[in-house]
Amino acid sequence: MVPRKISEPFYHGRAWQHTRAAYIKSVGGLCERCLAKGIIKPGYIVHHKHYITEDNINDPNVTLSWNNLEYLCFACHQEEHFGSAEVTRDGLKFDSHGNLIPVADSPRG
Numbered sequence: 297m298v299p300r301k302i303s304e305p306f307y308h309g310r311a312w313q314h315t316r317a318a319y320i321k322s323v324g325g326l327c328e329r330c331l332a333k334g335i336i337k338p339g340y341i342v343h344h345k346h347y348i349t350e351d352n353i354n355d356p357n358v359t360l361s362w363n364n365l366e367y368l369c370f371a372c373h374q375e376e377h378f379g380s381a382e383v384t385r386d387g388l389k390f391d392s393h394g395n396l397i398p399v400a401d402s403p404r405g
């Protein structure tokens with residue numbers, strides 16, 4: 297997992313916001329994996345097929361290349377990272393960028 301102090305500037309950066317929005321539009325706002333199974337389900341997060349790490353977060357070929365992006369619903373994204381659609385480990389949740397954060401950090405509390 298990339299530390300938030302490193303990933304935060306990227307996810308808040310204009311380049312990612314722009315790429316993300318354009319990509320979501322290109323796939324019609326639907327989860328790509330569900331759609332492949334014939335299920336119409338809105339996507340939740342743009343996932344990086346090649347996971348972002350501290351080493352590649354400044355490499356646009358990884359972070360901003362459409363070839364590396366996949367729009368997924370929450371369940372498919374959970375499955376990708378954890379092998380099941382179960383809720384994450386106790387005390388952790390995904391934020392809107394797909395980073396695992398302590399539930400205590402959640403705006404919803």
Ligand SMILES: [Zn+2]
Nearest residue numbers: 327330369372
């Ligand atoms: Zn899905």
Ligand SMILES: [Zn+2]
Nearest residue numbers: 343344373394
């Ligand atoms: Zn992901």
